[in-house]
Amino acid sequence: MTGTSPPLSAPFDVGFDYTRTLGPVLGPFATALRDGRVLGIRGTDRRVHVPVVEFDPVTGDALDELVEVSDFGTVVTWTWQSRPSEGQPLDRSFAWAMIRLDGADTPLLHAVDTGSAEAMWTGMRVRIRWADERSGSITDIACFVPADSATASEPEAPAAASDAAPVTTVVTPIHLHLRHSASAQESDYLRALEQGRLLAQRCTECDKVYIPPRGACPTCGVPTTEPVELPDTGTVTTFCIVNVPFLGQRIAPPYVAAYILLDGADIAFLHLVLGCDAAHVRMGMRVRAVWKPREDWSTTMENIDHFAPTGEPDAADETYAHHL
Amino acid sequence: MAVPDVAVVGFAEAPNLRAADATTNGVEMLVPLFEQVLDELSMTRHDIGFWCSGSSDYLAGRAFSFIAAIDAIGAVPPINESHVEMDAAWALYEAWVKLRTGEVDTALVYGFGKSSAGDLRRTLALQLDPYSVAPLWPDSVTIAALQARLGLETGMWTEREMAEVSARSLRDGATNPLAQRGHATDADALLAEPTLADPLRAYDCAPITDGASVVVLAAADRARELRRDPAWITGMAHRTESGTLTARDLTRSSSTQDCSKAAGTDGVAVAELHAPFSHQDIVLRRALGLGDAVSVSPSGGALCGNPMFSAGLSRIGHAARHVLDGRAEKVLGHATSGPALQQNLVCVMEGGN
Ligand SMILES: [Zn+2]
Numbered sequence: 001m002t003g004t005s006p007p008l009s010a011p012f013d014v015g016f017d018y019t020r021t022l023g024p025v026l027g028p029f030a031t032a033l034r035d036g037r038v039l040g041i042r043g044t045d046r047r048v049h050v051p052v053v054e055f056d057p058v059t060g061d062a063l064d065e066l067v068e069v070s071d072f073g074t075v076v077t078w079t080w081q082s083r084p085s086e087g088q089p090l091d092r093s094f095a096w097a098m099i100r101l102d103g104a105d106t107p108l109l110h111a112v113d114t115g116s117a118e119a120m121w122t123g124m125r126v127r128i129r130w131a132d133e134r135s136g137s138i139t140d141i142a143c144f145v146p147a148d149s150a151t152a153s154e155p156e157a158p159a160a161a162s163d164a165a166p167v168t169t170v171v172t173p174i175h176l177h178l179r180h181s182a183s184a185q186e187s188d189y190l191r192a193l194e195q196g197r198l199l200a201q202r203c204t205e206c207d208k209v210y211i212p213p214r215g216a217c218p219t220c221g222v223p224t225t226e227p228v229e230l231p232d233t234g235t236v237t238t239f240c241i242v243n244v245p246f247l248g249q250r251i252a253p254p255y256v257a258a259y260i261l262l263d264g265a266d267i268a269f270l271h272l273v274l275g276c277d278a279a280h281v282r283m284g285m286r287v288r289a290v291w292k293p294r295e296d297w298s299t300t301m302e303n304i305d306h307f308a309p310t311g312e313p314d315a316a317d318e319t320y321a322h323h324l
Numbered sequence: 325m326a327v328p329d330v331a332v333v334g335f336a337e338a339p340n341l342r343a344a345d346a347t348t349n350g351v352e353m354l355v356p357l358f359e360q361v362l363d364e365l366s367m368t369r370h371d372i373g374f375w376c377s378g379s380s381d382y383l384a385g386r387a388f389s390f391i392a393a394i395d396a397i398g399a400v401p402p403i404n405e406s407h408v409e410m411d412a413a414w415a416l417y418e419a420w421v422k423l424r425t426g427e428v429d430t431a432l433v434y435g436f437g438k439s440s441a442g443d444l445r446r447t448l449a450l451q452l453d454p455y456s457v458a459p460l461w462p463d464s465v466t467i468a469a470l471q472a473r474l475g476l477e478t479g480m481w482t483e484r485e486m487a488e489v490s491a492r493s494l495r496d497g498a499t500n501p502l503a504q505r506g507h508a509t510d511a512d513a514l515l516a517e518p519t520l521a522d523p524l525r526a527y528d529c530a531p532i533t534d535g536a537s538v539v540v541l542a543a544a545d546r547a548r549e550l551r552r553d554p555a556w557i558t559g560m561a562h563r564t565e566s567g568t569l570t571a572r573d574l575t576r577s578s579s580t581q582d583c584s585k586a587a588g589t590d591g592v593a594v595a596e597l598h599a600p601f602s603h604q605d606i607v608l609r610r611a612l613g614l615g616d617a618v619s620v621s622p623s624g625g626a627l628c629g630n631p632m633f634s635a636g637l638s639r640i641g642h643a644a645r646h647v648l649d650g651r652a653e654k655v656l657g658h659a660t661s662g663p664a665l666q667q668n669l670v671c672v673m674e675g676g677n
Contacts, residue, residue, distance in 0.1 A: 006345070007345060007347075012385055014385050014386070018454065020454065020455070022455075026455050029455075029456075030455075049568070049571060051453075051455070051456035051457075051568075051570075052456075053566075053568050053571060057566035057568050057571035057572070058566075076474070077470045077471075077473045077474040077477065078470065078473065079466055079469030079470055079473060079521050079522055079523070079524070080519075080521065080522040081466065081521070082521075085443070085445075085446055085461065085463065086446070086461070087446075087459075087460075087461035088460065088461045088462075089460055096462055096466045096469075096470060097470075098470055098474075098570055106568075106570050106571050107570045108456070108570065109456075109457055109460070109462060109470070109569065109570060110460065111460070117522055122473070122477050137459060138455065138456045138457070138459050138460060139459055139460065170455060172454060172458065172459050174450065176382070176385060176442055176443070176446070176447060177442065177443065178348075178385040178441045178442040179440075179441055179442075180348070180385065180441065181345075181346065181347050181348070181438075181441070182347065183346075183347045183351065183352060184345075184352075186347075214351075214395060215347065215349075215351035215352055215355070215395065215396075216351045216355055216395040216396045216398070217395070217398065218394070218395040218398065218399060218400065219398055219399075219400040220398045221355065221358065221369060221395070221396055221397050221398025222355065222398070223355060
């Protein structure tokens with residue numbers, strides 16, 4: 001039964017704005033970038049590191065001697081990015097290069113805007129093109145350009161704004177785009193939900209019935225295989241009353257989130273219990289699924305809007321005691 | 325108390341695929357591997373004293389993704405388990421230490437990753453310095469291309485030498501049924517191909533690979549019970565270089581050289597190297613001081629399949645097989661992690677008792 005159709009998958013984006021404090025070395029480096037200047041730091045061996053490092057890369061000594069370096073530099077090595085991807089410095093093809101700025105001993109990695117790979121070579125002289133708006137980030141350097149290219153059309157880096165507060169934090173948004181796949185077992189379960197059915201599977205080693213079914217029984221380490229159709233009635237094993245509002249909340253609190261053990265299942269799942277006063281929900285309460293209109297069904301547990309009390313007598317403790 | 329000797333006694337690898345029909349939690353790839361490697365050793369999962377895995381939440385796109393993989397073990401009753409957010413070669417290091425303490429006498433190490441779920445090259449930008457490099461999103465092929473040109477233009481290696489590495493790997497890959505790619509070719513044919521990220525051509529770069537692998541370790545007498553010819557670990561070391569990419573000499577691998585000295589690599593007949601780019605094979609061979617007589621990455625190596633978080637462990641497993649099968653007396657497996665060979669691990673294994 002499992003795996004008769006390819007597993008379901010869907011796009012899945014994850015993102016987070018990393019906010020980092022900068023400290024005594026990276027802070028002045030970021031502040032200088034915002035003000036249109038580049039700082040390096042002198043290492044234990046007197047080499048000037050650009051970008052700055054907080055600790056010497058060889059000895060591990062804490063470093064503190066900041067040194068201003070030039071906007072001009074020399075390409076040490078390069079490669080060509082023919083199709084830029086999200087977040088990169090330029091949206092047209094460009095060179096990546098390690099550039100040793102005049103006054104520095106170690107190179108900085110950044111983009112060079114030359115239009116074509118033929119215009120790039122190791123040893124070429126380049127200079128910084130500053131971003132119009134700067135916040136204290138490495139992206140304040142928009143890119144590098146050939147040192148002899150025209151400057152007339154470009155904004156000059158404004159003189160250091162001496163009254164502006166030092167930069168102490170940097171925010172880096174990170175966004176990744178994935179394609180999330182369900183397992184073969186989960187796919188069967190989701191396709192059954194689309195038809196209004198609750199499809200569990202039994203582990204053939206321990207006889208436990210899992211809903212959703214699993215790629216591996218967590219007790220036995222083997223995939224569940226034997227399909228089991230379950231009714232849409234069950235028992236509340238445990239619950240909590242949600243009183244706290246939060247971003248994206250769809251129901252006004254207070255409401256009940258409960259673990260529901262479907263009749264015939266060995267594992268409970270989390271769902272909503274509505275249709276009665278939150279204060280009346282209790283362990284052992286018998287509930288039934290309230291489905292959304294059939295035309296709204298798809299491959300999701302959200303087809304069940306919530307569970308509501310059936311009015312039957314409560315289940316005996318021993319019927320769910322092993323599932324708490 | 326004497327510190328017990330530790331040996332590799334088993335190895336299994338999933339097919340190296342561009343896109344596996346699997347979830348990012350690795351269960352589908354791991355279940356058959358556990359079965360295969362335990363059957364081969366006539367063991368059950370209850371015989372394993374310690375489990376250790378390597379994988380990455382960034383690759384899976386969710387937090388604590390390795391927890392779901394534990395389902396594949398069947399962790400009831402509770403097991404002795406650990407995880408590293410590194411290639412599983414580093415999980416093997418942890419397991420080796422655990423066995424050396426004498427606390428357990430068997431360990432199963434596994435790594436897995438579904439690189440195809442996301443944009444791998446972009447994801448790998450996140451291992452770069454978060455202040456001055458990662459916000460620019462230079463991808464992993466870019467970083468390798470910058471390293472390759474440094475070597476080319478300072479005379480450390482030539483494009484032909486790089487092509488010869490790729491040709492050797494592709495020919496070897498054709499003999500490995502689990503490899504993602506491999507075919508008969510030569511350097512001339514490869515040099516005629518266009519560049520992907522100048523100066524790198526597609527064949528200079530490891531493919532994007534989904535996969536998993538498993539290594540079983542055992543200590544002293546237990547190893548001898550499980551296997552007639554265990555691959556005894558006689559040296560193991562890992563070293564890390566600066567997290568500042570541009571502060572390193574990218575044309576050499578000082579960390580690999582240090583590992584080589586510490587692990588004692590003289591006299592190896594086979595070296596399985598984790599070199600995701602052709603020029604890195606050259607850097608590693610020099611750092612390890614491997615002569616022409618040494619068979620390098622006869623599995624085809626990472627250029628024929630580079631499943632993130634298990635490719636390094638697989639190198640140790642492939643190397644060990646030469647000892648387990650009695651084909652070599654002394655071998656090494658190498659693993660790398662981080663951008664442009666930042667971190668390296670060397671595991672030396674020998675036959676005999
Ligand atoms: Zn079971």
